[in-house]
Amino acid sequence: MTAAVRLIAAPLSALSIPQWDEADRPRERLLRDGPATLSDAELLALFLRTGVPGLTAVDVARSLLRRFGSLRAVLDAPAAALQDERGIGEARAATLIAVSELCRRALAEKARERIALNSPSAVEDFLRLKIGTRQNEVFVCIYLDARHQVLDIFEEAHGSLTRVAVYPREIVKRSLALNAAGLIVAHNHPSGGVAPSASDRNLTRTLQDSLALIDVKLLDHMVVAANDIFSFAREGWL
Template sequence: MTDYVSTIDDAPLAATPPQPLTRVAEASGAPARSPLLHGKWHKKDMPRERLINQGPAALSDAEMIVLVLGSGLPDHDVFSVARALLDRFGSLRAMLDATYADLDGIRGLGPAKKAQLLAIMEMARRSLVDKMRRRSLMNSPEAVESYLRLLIGGRPQEVFVSLFLDARHRLIRCEESAQGSLTRMAVYPREIVRRALTVNAASLIVAHNHPSGAVQPSASDCRLTHTLRDALALIDVQLIDHLVIGADSVYSFARAGWP
């Protein structure tokens, strides 16, 4: 069985800039009105009130972080902390991959707030995993793609993951099968086959991310897909799909007819 090295030719894109903390009306071209009155926020312009009245989609990324944090520390208002987080990570998606240490050095963000952010992010991941374990993934491709975009879509380096499924296409477990650099990753099909046997999987969905954001597979991605598909067939395990995860889109080998 051939070992495989995947290479990305695309140059990485710049991180997505943080969204400004502005009212939706301003962004849409409606007459702008300052949310401040005598140095203080109008109550109806505060994130909590806007979420209640207009729904969560009306809030910017910074405002969502403000609601999660609730308050800042003395001399560091919560809005400044939210902007500092987006400046550090570039986007909410990149924040999902943050560790406790990654949050160090942000003024106004103490141990309790760090733990609060990490807990919210982990809750989002676990809720998607629970959804996948309760239903056939053949009937929930959107749940699979949402989970994978949450899991690896914002990683700064390539990551290859394997979703091992039972005979009813429910998730047994999800594992990182390989990690690489920004442009290179080694994937070993024989190890994935071995793990499929170990966990008694009946089928697999595999995926990897492109840190550049482009999802069009390379020639080496196609070779790996066919090598892995043939190797799994030898042990009567079906490769259901290979997904390439980008910043805003997903490529499916199965939907594309296994090119």
């Protein structure tokens, strides 16, 4: 068998991406057929750009997906965890974190552009994507006008793996500045459970009472995990 025949017969993983047939290269396929035709690993590989000795960028991307378990988990991983993976240095970790932040900001823009955020399922889907897989607790406020149109979406506080400090006074001040009529608040539980703690319930009561003084209605407090959400409103706790 000639060397040329052996090269053609070799699996794609044994070749660098520039050696692949043009019809198989992720970048060319994306431009020719659209991004939906690429796998998660192939899309990630476009951001990684190059592989490492013995591994293509697609191989490195597949390894990331295996380690973290999902695309969302990869994009929510902290820099230190990403850099534990072979082929991911500071520059590539920074690129992936930047991509994740761009996705979050694009989602926030899309939510602001909606005519009305009056579907509980739409709110839940948005919050799962925004904070459901964060590694640390984040407290988010969605400020609404009288027609439930989104005025602003703001991450009011960032915390540790198990707690986040929230200051109702700051939320009241922002509500007044935006002339908000309603508010949905949410925070994530990185542990995966969504049962509210006693402090979650106390904070909800404090927020509800504080906002009532300025005629702003607390519409819901949601506790968010990657695959589940607890709604105070749905449970009749508001």
